[in-house]
Amino acid sequence: MNVMETFRLEFNPNIKDKILELLSSFSSDELKIIQEDADFEENKRKLNIAYAKLKSGNEKMYSIDEVDIILDKTFSEYDS
Numbered sequence: 120m121n122v123m124e125t126f127r128l129e130f131n132p133n134i135k136d137k138i139l140e141l142l143s144s145f146s147s148d149e150l151k152i153i154q155e156d157a158d159f160e161e162n163k164r165k166l167n168i169a170y171a172k173l174k175s176g177n178e179k180m181y182s183i184d185e186v187d188i189i190l191d192k193t194f195s196e197y198d199s
Contacts, residue, residue: 121148123151125153127155
């Protein structure tokens with residue numbers, strides 16, 4: 120299998136049809152068109168904020184077992 124490269128392309132909407140026509144001349148083994156996630160920049164921003172908090176030590180981390188205990192306790196409070 121060939122190694123594929125990825126890059127971001129910005130273009131004027133007026134030339135979209137021309138670009139897609141050109142790109143369609145390649146096989147799917149040569150080129151794959153990947154739609155960009157519309158929320159990518161916002162998700163990246165949120166992830167960077169969460170990572171900064173984690174790195175700074177201001178975020179509490181829990182193990183799976185700790186989360187399980189917390190959830191069991193919370194659910195038992197509402198079971199009655």
